Amino acid sequence: MVRRNYTEDDVAEAILDTTDRGLSQNEAAQKRGVPQSTLSGRLSGQASRNERIQAHQRIPKSQEETLIRWVLRQESLGYAPSHSQLRACVEAILKQQGDNKPLGKHWTTRFVKRHLELSTKLGKRQEAARFDGFTPKAVNWYFDIRENEYGWIKPENTVNVDEGGIMVGFGLDSLVIGSSDPKKKAMLKGVQSRTWTSFIEAVTATGRALKPGIIFKGKELQKQWFLNEFELIADWHYITSPNGWTDNHIALEWLKDVYLPQTEPRDASDARLIILDGHGSHAQDEWMATCFLNNVYCCYLPAHCSHGLQPLDNGIFNVIKGAYRKELQKLASLTDSAPVDKVHFIRAYAKAREAGMGKDIILSGWRFTGNWPINRHKALTHPEIQPDKEKVPERFKTPSPPQLHSDDTPKTSRQVRDLAKHRSRPTRRKYSKIAKGLEALEMKVAVQNARITGLEEQMAQVRRGKKRKAVPNPNRRFMTLAETLTAGEALPDSKKAEIEVDVDEKDESVIEVGVRFEASDQRDRIYSLRGMAKGDQVMLEQLKIDYEAPTAKVYQDFASIAAQQDPEVIVLAESAGQRRTDLPSWVPDWSSILLPPAGYDGEEPIFGAGLKKDYSKPIVAGDALVVSGVPIDSIMRVGRHAMVGDSTVL
Incomplete structure (x- = not known):
């Protein structure tokens, strides 16, 4: 008789045929399709192959059965687990048991193979297009x-x-009561x-x-x-x-x-x-x-x-x-x-x-x-439910373009060109134009990223000699308010949220540093300062890198940020050389080299004006800088030796 595949139930029936029904081992083995050697071994007390293997398996049989039930239930829900998810579940079980040894490379494949009720199949993810x-x-x-x-x-x-x-x-916005004059606008006070x-x-x-x-x-x-x-x-x-x-x-x-x-x-x-x-x-x-x-x-x-x-x-x-x-x-x-x-x-x-x-x-x-x-x-019967769309026969249905979900949106020129394959010639030409535009942008972004990386490294070198004391990041788990109130210092102060720096020497003015930096693109004299502002959230949020913006706008925006953030910062420094004509008078020209005149010690900017005490916060209105001050004298041009034009000293 040709031996066929048999199960543990077949072996159990063969054993009963021999012990309870009066059949010989040979007759019982042939009747149930079980090898006689297997039946003889079981009758003598030998364990089954699966039972012998079980002793060497990572998780016990009861847990494997629980895992099988979970897999089958997940499949019935439309979310059958992947191999990686099954592996993660088993590793979590082992970790609970104190077993941190990783599973073998082929464990999930062998697990599926030894359980006939399981099988690996191609799964289709439920997307929005399903319904x-x-x-x-x-x-x-x-x-x-x-x-x-x-x-x-x-x-x-x-x-x-x-x-x-x-x-x-x-x-x-909401309805309010106000004047009957339609020209008068009613403004709601509110936070924005x-x-x-x-x-x-x-x-x-x-x-x-x-x-x-x-x-x-x-x-x-x-x-x-x-x-x-x-x-x-x-x-x-x-x-x-x-x-x-x-x-x-x-x-x-x-x-x-x-x-x-x-x-x-x-x-x-x-x-x-x-x-x-x-x-x-x-x-x-x-x-x-x-x-x-x-x-x-x-x-x-x-x-x-x-x-x-x-x-x-x-x-x-x-x-x-x-x-x-x-x-x-x-x-x-x-x-x-x-x-x-x-x-x-x-x-x-x-x-x-x-x-x-x-x-x-x-x-x-x-x-x-x-x-x-x-x-x-x-x-x-929900009021917002929509009727099912009638299915149009294929021969009358206009082919629709493939669905593009957020994960499928092309992000590179190569992906755009791939989308153009098997399209009509006019469509391919349009895709080609889009791809060329993306390639130009990719090159521009790559150049700008390289430039930013270089500037950050330069700024790191400037600050590298200073002594730092690192504060470890707090645990990112959910914290309750009760834990916060009882811990007292469990949460860091805002000034110590990232790094506490112990500086031996006095920090240089960021404006002076910006002026002294050499740069092929004059906007980099400002953008390079981001590397020195790692702990200054206001500066990092407001000073955005934008190489599309004109140099004059970059300088004016930064001067405005600096003036409003710290009234003591010296923003009225004047260069001795030729000045840009597209800058307001209160905005320094960082594209010029600040040359010291005779007898100038280099410690302060030329004719820098600034407040020693914060009496009022400066206001920037368009191109104008509004500050509080008292005129005390004026400066006039008397020669050509590193002097400046007429201006008022506050």
Whole structure:
């Protein structure tokens, strides 16, 4: 008999045939298709091949079975894990067991091969094009998963999470009462700071709101943002990011530090469910591994459907943002339009959150979207749902150009040329022109980047001889206000946020340094100063590198920044040589070499004028610099020896 593939069930039946049914080993082996040597070995107590291998495997059989169930469930949800995500889950299990040895290169392949219920297949990522927005097709797809795969999870363990954002200080125009004269404009007093701050909110299907995660734009949390009066919200969580939005790191920290501790189920065996959008940070390897280890399932909303299917987007966020704007208007009336800082934001958002995070409003969002109680009809009758598009027969359908998503947008000239392949001749010519333009821009950017790198290295050399004391960066995890208030000095002062510098010698005036620098492009005399302003956030934010701007504008902008930032800085230095004609009189001509006259010691600029005490802040109005001062004398031209034209000394 030709031997066929057999399973452990076949071996078990063959053993029963021999021990209970009176068949010989040879007869039982032939009947079940099992080698006689295998059957004989099992009858004598020999372990199966899989059992022998199991002793040398990295994780026990029970954990492998749990992993298999998780993989199959993720596939049924439309989010089958990749090899890297499976590997991340197993490595997380091993790390918990104290095993830090990495998995073998082919571990995932062999794991799939030894489990017949698994197979590697080509996965197609769910993109926005899969559904035509918020349509019945998308709703039915979502509720098929919601009912069949997650209906058994308790409502108290079901959470909707989403990230929202507020432009701090940005208010809306509104109707006011004023004069009947149509020529008179009614102006609303309000703050116009446009700093972006994000928040991560989560609510359960039973109406409970989790503590929020606040994401400020910046490098590090600052102690002065938090006041003792905020003790009532001391359990909020705070973190920073460069742009005020979440990223992979912040999403993972929120999952570990905020979500998991606050949603611990009463029964440790109960599963938890997160309903969320398909943001890339919610499907990274570490996110998936952390969810797997904590028995947390993720139900991803269809693309472009969150406004109809997400509880937070249906009432809760609208109430919060509306209440926040009202609080901001109250703040503007009290602070005389002063910029909204982090303290004011926390105060206003705390009051707005009280209005929007009531239990009734939260439950209303869950009911309105049909997420709890689960009601597909609620979502299908949502006022913003769109009808499914009728499918046009292929022979009548005009071919549509390929979809370009944000990740597919061409960023280089080579990618543009690749897009032109297999197109018509006129289209290829247009793509070629675009590619040539990109190539010219790429060359220009490369030259400018090289120039900037060189200037930064020059400035590094200037400052390299000074003694520095580095301060380590703080931990980037979410921090609660309670930790901040008790720690005292746990958060760095703004002046020590990056590096504390102990300088032996007196710093030179940045303007003098700029004048002495040689540069082929005269704008570099200003742009090179960025390398010396590493700890000066105002200078770094306002002094932007733009080689499209005229030299005169670059000089005037920098002089304006310097004058308004520090009234003691000497900006009225005058050069002894030929001066540019396109500069206001108060703007130094950094393109000229500052030559010292006879007897000049080089310690101060020629005829530099400046304030020793900050009596008033200078005002820049167009080309004019408005300062306070008293005329005491005048200077007249008397010769040609490094003297200057007539001017007034203040």
